[in-house]
Amino acid sequence: MNHRPHPFKVNSDCSDCPIRHRAVCARCDADELEQLEAVKFYRTYAAGEVIVWAGDAMDFVASVVTGVATLTQTMEDGRRQVVGLLLASDFIGRPNRDRVAYDVTATTEVTLCCFRRKPFHEMMEGTPHLSQRLLEMTLDELDAAREWMLILGRKTAREKIASFLAILARRNAGAAGARPGVNMRFELPLTREAMSEYLGLTLETVSRQISGLKRDGVILLEGKRQIIVPDFDRLLGETGDDAESGVLA
Amino acid sequence: MNHRPHPFKVNSDCSDCPIRHRAVCARCDADELEQLEAVKFYRTYAAGEVIVWAGDAMDFVASVVTGVATLTQTMEDGRRQVVGLLLASDFIGRPNRDRVAYDVTATTEVTLCCFRRKPFHEMMEGTPHLSQRLLEMTLDELDAAREWMLILGRKTAREKIASFLAILARRNAGAAGARPGVNMRFELPLTREAMSEYLGLTLETVSRQISGLKRDGVILLEGKRQIIVPDFDRLLGETGDDAESGVLA
DNA sequence: CGTGGGCTTGATTGGAGTCAAGCGCGGTGG
DNA sequence: CCACCGCGCTTGACTCCAATCAAGCCCACG
Incomplete structure (x- = not known):
C-alpha cells in the first residue's frame, strides 16, 4: 500500500x-x-x-x-x-x-x-x-449522469453490463486512437464488486451476466479482467440502445 | 390544448x-x-x-x-x-x-x-x-442527478416514493418560505405514470406504494394529487437516508 | 348517460437478490 | 519449498420484490 x-x-x-x-x-x-x-x-x-x-x-x-x-x-x-x-x-x-x-x-x-x-x-x-x-x-458529466439514470432505472442486468463494457471499450478505443470495430481489447479497471456498485446490482449478478455474455460469444475473457470484444456492434446490440445515441462517448 | x-x-x-x-x-x-x-x-x-x-x-x-x-x-x-x-x-x-x-x-x-x-x-x-x-x-444539477442515481440503483420502491415526496415537500416548503415540519401540504405535479418513469418503477407499483404510505399514516391524500405530510421526520425515516444529507434541497 | 383517462387493487410471474459452497491464484510464513 | 490463507470471483439453490396481466373504480367531460 x-x-x-x-x-x-x-x-x-x-x-x-x-x-x-x-x-x-x-x-x-x-x-x-x-x-x-x-x-x-x-x-x-x-x-x-x-x-x-x-x-x-x-x-x-x-x-x-x-x-x-x-x-x-x-x-x-x-x-x-x-x-x-x-x-x-x-x-x-x-x-x-x-x-x-x-x-x-x-x-x-x-x-x-x-x-x-x-x-x-x-x-x-x-x-x-x-x-x-x-x-x-460539467455539462458533459451531467449528460453522462443522465445516461446512467436510464441504465439504472430501466435496463436489465444483462443490458447494464453490456452498456458498461461498451462505454469502457469506446473510451478505451478513443484514447488509443483505434477505431471501434473488431477485436477491441481492454482491462476492467473495477472489481466485480465495484461494478455491481456502479450498476445497481449485486456482485453475484454481475458475475453471472459476464459469464452469460462470454457463454454467448459476445465477449471473450483472458484471465478475470482482460476483455476482448470480437464484434462491437454485437455488444451494442445487447445494450438495449438504438445504434447511434452514444452520449457517453 | x-x-x-x-x-x-x-x-x-x-x-x-x-x-x-x-x-x-x-x-x-x-x-x-x-x-x-x-x-x-x-x-x-x-x-x-x-x-x-x-x-x-x-x-x-x-x-x-x-x-x-x-x-x-x-x-x-x-x-x-x-x-x-x-x-x-x-x-x-x-x-x-x-x-x-x-x-x-x-x-x-x-x-x-x-x-x-x-x-x-x-x-x-x-x-x-x-x-x-x-x-x-449545473454543478447543483449534477449533484441532484447523482442523488437520483442512488435512488434508482439502491432504493426499494417504498423508499423511492418516500424520497420523491420528501424532495417535493422540501422544495415546496422552501419556495413558500415555510419551515419543514408539521402538516406540509403540496400538490403532485406529475401523474402516477410520470412518477413511475422518474423512479424506475411501473405505475402500478407507484400506486401501491402511495396507498401503502397512506395506509400507514405517513401521508394523507386529499383527492389523488394533494399530499399532506403530518410528520416530515416520519417521511424522512421512510427514505432510507440518514437524517441530514439533503443534497437535493 | 356513456366514454376515457387516471388511478387502484388483485393474482400471478419472473428476474435479480440472498444465502451458501467452492475454485484459483498470489502472497506469506513456517 | 510448500502448506495455508484470504481475496476476488464463480456457480447453485432458493426466495422475494416488483413487473406483468387483468379487472374495475372514480370522475370530469362531451
Missing part, C-alpha cells in the same frame, strides 16, 4: 502532459498555464486507496492524469452506489466548496494533477478559458 | 420576476439585465404539451418561471426514464449546442423565460456573472 511505482513520470511541464488538450486546462494559453503551474502539484494513490472521504475538507481540486477513480455514495445501512467514474482528464472537486459530497476512491493506481483550491478559484474569476472549459466538462 | 390561461402575468420587467434571484440571471447587474431583456421573450405551455423533442433544434435557452417540466429519455422499445425534473428557476438548454438530447415536456402548465440562443451564448463570453451562475447551477 505504501509502495507506489510511478507509471506516469511526474513532470512539472504542462506542455507534454498526456491530458493537456482534454482537461480543465485545455483552453488555457501559455500565460495561464504558467499561473496554473505555480499552484499545481502531483499526487499518486495506490489501487484501492481512498482519496477523500465524503464530508471531509479537500484543499485542492484536481485532474485525473492516469488511472481510474470512483465517486461513491453510501447509505446508513451500507448500501453503496457509485455515482461517478473518473477517467483520464476528468475533474475532481468544486472550486467554491471545500467539502466533498462523495467518497473518492482510486480503483487502479491513480495520478492526480492537483491545484490548491483557493488560488484556483480566484484564478477562475479572471480566466474565462478555465471556467468555460469547466462548464463544458 | 390551445386554450392557455396565464397564471403568471407576462411582464418584460425583470425586477419583479419571481425567479429573479435564483435563476441563471441571479447575479446580473442592471446593465446586464437590460442586455438580457433585449433577447428575451416568454412562452407558455399547457400541461402535457411537449416543449421540444429529443434531437430537434432549439433556437433558445430558457428559465422555468412557473410550473414543472421533465427531461425524458426513451429507448427504442419504448421504455422511458425521466432524467431531470425542472422546477421554477431551473435552466433548459446548452448555450453552445443547438440540439437537445432529451424530450422536454410540461407536466403542469409551464411559463418559460426564453433567450435567443446565439445572442445569449455570445453574451456569456463577456459576462462572467452569467457563466459563473450557470456553472454553479
Whole structure:
C-alpha cells in the first residue's frame, strides 16, 4: 500500500502532459498555464486507496492524469452506489466548496494533477478559458449522469453490463486512437464488486451476466479482467440502445 | 390544448420576476439585465404539451418561471426514464449546442423565460456573472442527478416514493418560505405514470406504494394529487437516508 | 348517460437478490 | 519449498420484490 511505482513520470511541464488538450486546462494559453503551474502539484494513490472521504475538507481540486477513480455514495445501512467514474482528464472537486459530497476512491493506481483550491478559484474569476472549459466538462458529466439514470432505472442486468463494457471499450478505443470495430481489447479497471456498485446490482449478478455474455460469444475473457470484444456492434446490440445515441462517448 | 390561461402575468420587467434571484440571471447587474431583456421573450405551455423533442433544434435557452417540466429519455422499445425534473428557476438548454438530447415536456402548465440562443451564448463570453451562475447551477444539477442515481440503483420502491415526496415537500416548503415540519401540504405535479418513469418503477407499483404510505399514516391524500405530510421526520425515516444529507434541497 | 383517462387493487410471474459452497491464484510464513 | 490463507470471483439453490396481466373504480367531460 505504501509502495507506489510511478507509471506516469511526474513532470512539472504542462506542455507534454498526456491530458493537456482534454482537461480543465485545455483552453488555457501559455500565460495561464504558467499561473496554473505555480499552484499545481502531483499526487499518486495506490489501487484501492481512498482519496477523500465524503464530508471531509479537500484543499485542492484536481485532474485525473492516469488511472481510474470512483465517486461513491453510501447509505446508513451500507448500501453503496457509485455515482461517478473518473477517467483520464476528468475533474475532481468544486472550486467554491471545500467539502466533498462523495467518497473518492482510486480503483487502479491513480495520478492526480492537483491545484490548491483557493488560488484556483480566484484564478477562475479572471480566466474565462478555465471556467468555460469547466462548464463544458460539467455539462458533459451531467449528460453522462443522465445516461446512467436510464441504465439504472430501466435496463436489465444483462443490458447494464453490456452498456458498461461498451462505454469502457469506446473510451478505451478513443484514447488509443483505434477505431471501434473488431477485436477491441481492454482491462476492467473495477472489481466485480465495484461494478455491481456502479450498476445497481449485486456482485453475484454481475458475475453471472459476464459469464452469460462470454457463454454467448459476445465477449471473450483472458484471465478475470482482460476483455476482448470480437464484434462491437454485437455488444451494442445487447445494450438495449438504438445504434447511434452514444452520449457517453 | 390551445386554450392557455396565464397564471403568471407576462411582464418584460425583470425586477419583479419571481425567479429573479435564483435563476441563471441571479447575479446580473442592471446593465446586464437590460442586455438580457433585449433577447428575451416568454412562452407558455399547457400541461402535457411537449416543449421540444429529443434531437430537434432549439433556437433558445430558457428559465422555468412557473410550473414543472421533465427531461425524458426513451429507448427504442419504448421504455422511458425521466432524467431531470425542472422546477421554477431551473435552466433548459446548452448555450453552445443547438440540439437537445432529451424530450422536454410540461407536466403542469409551464411559463418559460426564453433567450435567443446565439445572442445569449455570445453574451456569456463577456459576462462572467452569467457563466459563473450557470456553472454553479449545473454543478447543483449534477449533484441532484447523482442523488437520483442512488435512488434508482439502491432504493426499494417504498423508499423511492418516500424520497420523491420528501424532495417535493422540501422544495415546496422552501419556495413558500415555510419551515419543514408539521402538516406540509403540496400538490403532485406529475401523474402516477410520470412518477413511475422518474423512479424506475411501473405505475402500478407507484400506486401501491402511495396507498401503502397512506395506509400507514405517513401521508394523507386529499383527492389523488394533494399530499399532506403530518410528520416530515416520519417521511424522512421512510427514505432510507440518514437524517441530514439533503443534497437535493 | 356513456366514454376515457387516471388511478387502484388483485393474482400471478419472473428476474435479480440472498444465502451458501467452492475454485484459483498470489502472497506469506513456517 | 510448500502448506495455508484470504481475496476476488464463480456457480447453485432458493426466495422475494416488483413487473406483468387483468379487472374495475372514480370522475370530469362531451
